Amino acid sequence: MIKVGIIGATGYAGAEIVRLLMGHKDAEIVWYGSRSFIDQKYSDIYGNMFKLVDAKCMDDNMDELSKAVDVIFTATPQGLCASLVNEEVLSKVKIIDLSADFRLKDVKVYEQWYKIEHKAPQYIEEAVYGLCEINRDKIKNTRILANPGCYTTTSILTAYPLVKEGLIDPNTLIVDALSGVSGAGRGAKVANLYCEVNESAKPYGVATHRHTPEIEEQLGYAAGQEIKINFTPHLAPMNRGILATEYATLVKKDGKLPTYEEVRAAYEKYYAKEKFIRLLDKDVYPETRWVENSNFVDIGFKIDERTGRIIMMGALDNLVKGAAGQAVQNMNIMFGLPEEEGLLFAPCFP
Amino acid sequence: MIKVGIIGATGYAGAEIVRLLMGHKDAEIVWYGSRSFIDQKYSDIYGNMFKLVDAKCMDDNMDELSKAVDVIFTATPQGLCASLVNEEVLSKVKIIDLSADFRLKDVKVYEQWYKIEHKAPQYIEEAVYGLCEINRDKIKNTRILANPGCYTTTSILTAYPLVKEGLIDPNTLIVDALSGVSGAGRGAKVANLYCEVNESAKPYGVATHRHTPEIEEQLGYAAGQEIKINFTPHLAPMNRGILATEYATLVKKDGKLPTYEEVRAAYEKYYAKEKFIRLLDKDVYPETRWVENSNFVDIGFKIDERTGRIIMMGALDNLVKGAAGQAVQNMNIMFGLPEEEGLLFAPCFP
Amino acid sequence: MIKVGIIGATGYAGAEIVRLLMGHKDAEIVWYGSRSFIDQKYSDIYGNMFKLVDAKCMDDNMDELSKAVDVIFTATPQGLCASLVNEEVLSKVKIIDLSADFRLKDVKVYEQWYKIEHKAPQYIEEAVYGLCEINRDKIKNTRILANPGCYTTTSILTAYPLVKEGLIDPNTLIVDALSGVSGAGRGAKVANLYCEVNESAKPYGVATHRHTPEIEEQLGYAAGQEIKINFTPHLAPMNRGILATEYATLVKKDGKLPTYEEVRAAYEKYYAKEKFIRLLDKDVYPETRWVENSNFVDIGFKIDERTGRIIMMGALDNLVKGAAGQAVQNMNIMFGLPEEEGLLFAPCFP
Amino acid sequence: MIKVGIIGATGYAGAEIVRLLMGHKDAEIVWYGSRSFIDQKYSDIYGNMFKLVDAKCMDDNMDELSKAVDVIFTATPQGLCASLVNEEVLSKVKIIDLSADFRLKDVKVYEQWYKIEHKAPQYIEEAVYGLCEINRDKIKNTRILANPGCYTTTSILTAYPLVKEGLIDPNTLIVDALSGVSGAGRGAKVANLYCEVNESAKPYGVATHRHTPEIEEQLGYAAGQEIKINFTPHLAPMNRGILATEYATLVKKDGKLPTYEEVRAAYEKYYAKEKFIRLLDKDVYPETRWVENSNFVDIGFKIDERTGRIIMMGALDNLVKGAAGQAVQNMNIMFGLPEEEGLLFAPCFP
Secondary structure: OEEEEEEOOOOHHHHHHHHHHOOOOOEEEEEEEOHHHOOOEHHHHOHHHOOOOOOEOEOOOHHHHHHHOOEEEEOOOOOHHHHHOOHHHHOOOEEEEOOOOOOOOOHHHHHHHHOOOOOOHHHOOOOEEOOHHHHHHHHHOOOEEEOOOHHHHHHHHHHHHHHHOOOEOHHHOEEEEEEOHHHHOOOOOHHHEHHHHOOOOEEOOOOOOOHHHHHHHHHHHHHOOOOOOEEEEEEOOOOOOEEEEEEEEEOOEOOEOOOHHHHHHHHHHHHOOOOOEEEOOOOOOOOHHHOOOOOOEEEEEEEEOOOOEEEEEEEEOOOHHHHHHHHHHHHHHHOOOOOOOOOOOOOOOO | OEEEEEEOOOOHHHHHHHHHHOOOOOEEEEEEEOHHHOOOEHHHHOHHHOOOOOOEOEOOOHHHHHHHOOEEEEOOOOOHHHHHOOHHHHHHOEEEEOOOOOOOOOHHHHHHHHOOOOOOHHHOOOOEEOOHHHHHHHHHOOOEEEOOOHHHHHHHHHHHHHHHOOOEOHHHOEEEEEEOHHHHOOOOOHHHEHHHHOOOOEEOOOOOOOHHHHHHHHHHHHHOOOOOOEEEEEEOOOOOOEEEEEEEEEOOEOOEOOOHHHHHHHHHHHHOOOOOEEEOOOOOOOOHHHOOOOOOEEEEEEEEOOOOEEEEEEEEOOOHHHHHHHHHHHHHHHOOOOOOOOOOOOOOOO | OEEEEEEOOOOHHHHHHHHHHOOOOOEEEEEEEOHHHOOOEHHHHOHHHOOOOOOEOEOOOHHHHHHHOOEEEEOOOOOHHHHHOOHHHHOOOEEEEOOOOOOOOOHHHHHHHHOOOOOOHHHOOOOEEOOHHHHHHHHHOOOEEEOOOHHHHHHHHHHHHHHHOOOEOHHHOEEEEEEOHHHHOOOOOHHHEHHHHOOOOEEOOOOOOOHHHHHHHHHHHHHOOOOOOEEEEEEOOOOOOEEEEEEEEEOOEOOEOOOHHHHHHHHHHHHOOOOOEEEOOOOOOOOHHHOOOOOOEEEEEEEEOOOOEEEEEEEEOOOHHHHHHHHHHHHHHHOOOOOOOOOOOOOOOO | OEEEEEEOOOOHHHHHHHHHHOOOOOEEEEEEEOHHHOOOEHHHHOHHHOOOOOOEOEOOOHHHHHHHOOEEEEOOOOOHHHHHOOHHHHOOOEEEEOOOOOOOOOHHHHHHHHOOOOOOHHHOOOOEEOOHHHHHHHHHOOOEEEOOOHHHHHHHHHHHHHHHOOOEOHHHOEEEEEEOHHHHOOOOOHHHEHHHHOOOOEEOOOOOOOHHHHHHHHHHHHHOOOOOOEEEEEEOOOOOOEEEEEEEEEOOEOOEOOOHHHHHHHHHHHHOOOOOEEEOOOOOOOOHHHOOOOOOEEEEEEEEOOOOEEEEEEEEOOOHHHHHHHHHHHHHHHOOOOOOOOOOOOOOOO
């Protein structure tokens, strides 16, 4: 039985790890870290856990914690994980960090987009970017796992095979995405009040959102070159869900656009055997309702011969495959368990 | 492995049975009945089941079906189950009926409130009302299980111990309840369109709702007398959830109202050992978000000494404990399985 | 042209006064008071007012303000208005207070339910409770207008004629109500975040909500006796709207329940000529969508002969008739303008 | 007083015309046409109009209607207006058609995208595309006004000045838009049920949506050339609102991208004097909540120097500026009234 500690267990992503691990055969949580609620009963903060979780919240003392557990999930704001991690800790436990601290390989890019100093740049190199379907082999042996963001998981997985196979020009890529509100976290901000969000949609972080360099770095590896893309996130009035609609110019061969079958073959080459990626049928497009409360990513696409572009669309649940579910999937890989353990539940509708 | 057939597998309740049984160790669905979608792929109708359910929809031939399965769930409008059931069928399978056909013992009451003729009154007597926590023993051996309604499950469980123990005057009972929209089913009606329901709340079926006699009958058994109550359902803009707020005059003993402790003791007498009923702490009241996507019923109460009344409140997920979850719980009891098999997942929030 | 000052112009109720007065022929706002946003552009806080309101926010200096305007609306938390009002101020302006400071005639009841000391009890006596349809005559000449709460306006108007005419026993009255989320204000609280409120319904303030004594006092005047009632508010996931479902035992005459016609006649006696009260047709019940963004109150009822009770239902928009609209209606009465000036717009649907 | 007839008065757009004209000084509705509800009280179908509209619904006999009114609004599915209009009718009344029948100048394009035969192609030439801010002069004298679609109004107005001034390459234009659900109409379809739409977002009509050629035609006029764009609509769970996020490559001059000031100057050149277009401040982007229930279009933009693209964003209320409001604005222009008559109300929030 893997012993688990969570730092940030009372945020939405942390709470989702708690929920998912309740259905996991080989893991048990022994440390519910939450600086804001130390000594309060966890189920007083999350009423759904009444009679299911008896524990009280604990602090975020990583040294102490590293003696008690096998793996630590940090579901905390940027900067915290980097400020706590050290060799002593890493000699005892594996770290799965849901923040952005170890996602970007270039510390300057990190500091430029996140506007904070990186406190542990020495571990950036060895950290593995935990996009399971792409980096499975490297994930197996790492001590520090950088769990991808919700927008990035969707955006990268939706375009990856076509970038990798050279079917699209990566520098024409435009990612237009929307997210449910749980992605904004549980902080008490006017902007996230019910009446401010309900019955409205808005773009934000236009041309400046921090997930941009993460998408560029990962798809850049696939392209074999540095790329620059546009990424625009939007907030939509729903609890969960990410939907990415991505546009790119198709690369012609002998003056001809790739066919539906050629594009589909590229997707199948990479995803046909993946449990958690569902390549939709022709002319079917992803809807967030069909992946809600599941670890699935649904992907569809449409070639527009009029403009020579392809529209690629992906959807997932931002708290599951976009955060906690992928984190558990990474844990499974890191500990040699079946990758889908604890994650094989059907999407919940309606 | 129990073989399961579902008639009405494409309604919301039927689809929830499908979803729940995917996580059940000892049951497998072999017949996805749906008259409206015969021969269509089930996952074309419920996209969440893409790559998870391969089957096509079948008709509702109960004779045929009874040869293929061990238990049949009928998640259909009133009247259908009664019109299909017969001795031949009952000799082969057990029936769990999610409609109201076998809930009321007095056929006249049924015909008066439902305005249809009952086609199989001969089976009313032997049918068992499947409120698991109250009728567990009778459920074990029945061939016909009448699965309670969503409003009724909430309303009855919330008041039952106090009625049974004589702490409240049952004829003063007023049940004011609200429901999410999935309770209205998946029929294409203007009244249930997004824009008609969203951003609005309304009462309906005032003093005439069909769940009224069901509550009266069951609480009447507990009271040991015929009772008459008021029940007013409301529609609220959310997918799932029933919340019942119930009022009754407390019965004084020696001129004194029962204390908090006495009332609590009554609740604990009946529910302390129940897995799926959570009696909340003092001054904590149920919220539908804390039971969503679970088989739990949360119950709280408040004594108002100014008026001599008690306010009892209960919440559940109408598609789980209010329909499919309770149906599976009943199946478990009927087949001698652990009662909580397939139902022990935590509520999903947010 | 009446000059208007608002203290608390950036709360939801204050902002609704701003919006409504933009369509008012005889009033103009000259002071947008908001302690939290002094010197910030009003339209930076409420983007809907971009290019419509040029003013900046000002402080809540009532002495200064009273020299600049004819009427002051205080849309602020309990206690503030009472702490600012004085003879000097009242000699210059009229006050319309949207808080509870001057609603209850018994200062002890106020201090008991609101848990704060009343700073200006000497003005309680002369303040008029501004339920326009009931107290129109007294409103005309007052200097201090206590604008009723949203729940109270609904609850009182829905039951008033039947209490006044002795058709129901007022001590059997139970008010079960639900509100949209804007009633909770614009404060940054976790409990009001989108994901906490969305897809959920909950009771709160059970047997302790502060609107209870307000309803009891006003309906007590109508009954000619002190009364005690039950009032339970609920939060529902929608921006606006109050729906009250009220239960009471009908008073028999010569052993007979009042008829539909008798009850209807009582409602018509008081409301037939009222512009903003719509008595619905038989078997039609109020829905909040039909009054949204209007100053209307819709009222319906149903006699339940089985139990001898009547179910009365009322709906309004909590920010309009439940707050800002009624405040403007009161201003119109106080300044001798046509009562409906600025308020005659149709409800907005969907 | 202009006499108005509406064909399709019980759809959402038709109902919005009804609501808007109640606040219009110079127009009165004398014919509430609705084939589905002939002889039923209008307020039985739209409860918000109880006590406000007394009329019953009438049929869609345009010949009869043309004798009774000065202007006819057709808020009906594609094809109906074209099938009813004739010289006799046009000799008596002006037609404002909210369907697509007269929006596209090339009848082949119409028939190809709408898959129906055009029944009155002889009137296409004289019909004027009623985008008020662009075509004001032509609108004044037309008999047939083609009222633009909701997506198209947003999409065109958001990009128009930059296309017209040659600041962007129009063939790189990608319009990614989302809409509230009222845009889907009031038909009883499973896809538009509350539970199907709530808590979900989805793309639809990918590369095939009928508003595409409408955008291409109008922006093509501005560009002075035929253009091809990508347009992807999405459905978001809210009643009202269109948000368009548009991407295009900026045209360099002397190797340099246009500056913020140059782009802003282009917008101001066309919109500075427009009452209903609000050009937002730098780094402020449109949100649908700020335009809800108003005739405003809010526009913002961001230059991305990294990619050489500009992101242009526009928002409006699909039932007001995207349908009924623009139709009334067009009526005002056609009848020589002040253009903003009946439309000068502030957006309603929350």
